[in-house]
Amino acid sequence: MLWYVVAVVGQLMFALYITVLYGGGALRGDLTVFNAVMPKGYVQGDALGNATVFVHLALAVAIIIGGALQLIPWVRKHAPWLHRRVGRTYIMAAVLISVGGLYLVWVRGAVGDVTQHIASTLNASLIVSCGILAWRAARASDFDQHRRWALRFFLSASGVWFFRVGLMLWLLIFRRPAGFDAKTFEGPFLSTLAFAESIVPLAMLQLYLWAHETAGDRAQVIVAMLLVVLTCAMAVGIVGATLGMWLPKMR
Template sequence: MFVVYILGFYGAAAVARQPERWNDVLVGGYVAGGLIGNLVLAAHLLMAAIITIGGPLQLIPQLRARALQLHRWMGRTYIVTAILISLAGLYMVWTRGTAGGDAMRVGISINGVLILVAAVMAWRHAAARRIDRHRRWAMATFILVSGVWFFRVGLLAWIMINQGPVGIGDDFNGPFVRFWAYGCYLAPLAVLILYLRAQDRPSPLGKAATAAGLIVLTLVMGLGVVGATMGMWLPRLT
């Protein structure tokens, strides 16, 4: 649904030559006369759609087993796109700003740097045929790249659970926003680390912690997807 929203709202506005409509949902979005920044933003949005589709496909074991060459080329494309989208995001957040003030700016920047590190490590281990390490870093890259998605669905889940914008703030700089600016990628990353450690050193406690983390994350994200679809994405497509 997120991809449909990106293409259906941002893409449709661009095709209609009305990029100023992006500013309905973006802070520091389209700027008249700001050619370089506008091109970076457009590329960032397009790459977001590509990477949202490509990431889950790379995690399908059957694809790796039956179409290894396709998996490799899709992986290269994914890593390069992850690097470019991170650089574009860093450029935009420090030249055009973002909602949420400094907490969001710093949170997005840390996320971007972590994506760059994870993507480079995934590429290096793949090139060296260290497949297990490559798999771990590739999964970390996927989680970190998905930070913007986790932020949106987590935010809507929080609003639905509290039946209102508790801790959001009038200027989108409330305590929950400041917390979730970092938690949107660090919390899923922590669950991934628990999952990988449970694989390395199986124990009842480790398995229980991993299962609990996955269940909580799945329930919260499921609730958030419903909220984001009904409250954020579908209204922009109608």
């Protein structure tokens, strides 16, 4: 619960940033906002690429809000129709954003090196497969498997957010771009982080499920303590990302 509350607050800050910066710019007709962070956000004459970016950003907000809603137990218990409807939309939006993201990475060209692109491809594949498996388990009324795959889906779909939070935590610790070049956005730290954004949350979830379901008392305490430490680190990264990355772009 502690982890969920901290994560959702941080994800809503990310959604607010996307809405204010990109949504606000679009409403004002100011296309320069699309290049405020992305080198190739808006490129004159590239209608398909620009449309992919616009849809990507709109879906990003829907995914963040949808994901947060899906994990609230009250919604699942008292408004199952809402859970089902949001769930279908959430999965479709995540599949679309992943396919669009792959187009931006491999066809249009994005920041980062090929290792980071492979890591993004892993993230996109995990989003799509976990989403489909969560949906299939729900259709088969296998709610135990549905819960497991839905949690994996939520964490994979939060991968790009983990990347930003992890990056800001790292910068707060080292006070400089250690292990990467800030100009090219390449380097061993960023390549590792690009894989870690998918692998670490999923590994921690497996540990959590094991502790919750089969482990003894002592193992449960150790896993709970590890989760508290990771949640504190995540909270510091969220504060860093909010103050250093998102709020300055909202002004």
